Amino acid sequence: MLQGLENINERNCVKCTFGNYPNGTYVVSRTCGYIGEDPCGIPNNLMPFVQQVAVGRRPALTVFGSDYSTKDGTEVRDYLHIVDLADGHIAALRKLVAAGCEVYNLGTGKGTSVLEMVATFEKASGKVLPESIGAGKPYLRQFIDV
């Protein structure tokens, strides 16, 4: 049941699922990417990849697709600050005392495109990131272009 709840909205960055059941209390938390992640090998996600390009570990970022029906054609995500993510987890734990089962999606409510995220990173870091446009992730098209 909790697995099903977690999959209700695959498009959100963070999911916290919790509930009280007759045979126990559960909190299930899922984040897209591990906190403080420094992945081995080639990163599969935007932020670690951007960071590795910035420090020269990778030559360039490939932007996955530029023909989506978004403000600049690149995919949009709702990114949130790590402290807000932590606060959300604490709030979820506090909610354990309540009965029932609820799903909370943590986010800012503001979408940020890949190019906006790269521009923000460049401004904050003072580094220009080499980038090129590549193909979009095929499995995501079903969510983005409906």
Ligand SMILES: O=c1ccn([C@@H]2O[C@H](COP(=O)(O)OP(=O)(O)O[C@H]3O[C@H](CO)[C@@H](O)[C@H](O)[C@H]3O)[C@@H](O)[C@H]2O)c(=O)[nH]1
């Ligand atoms: O080198 C890269 C890496 C990512 N992106 C784009 O950057 C955005 C964010 O990508 P990423 O950090 O990988 O997050 P998601 O695409 O939202 O994928 C997350 O969310 C999916 C749905 O929950 C999960 O399946 C994945 O494991 C999880 O990483 C997306 O538009 C990607 O297409 C690029 O353009 N270039």
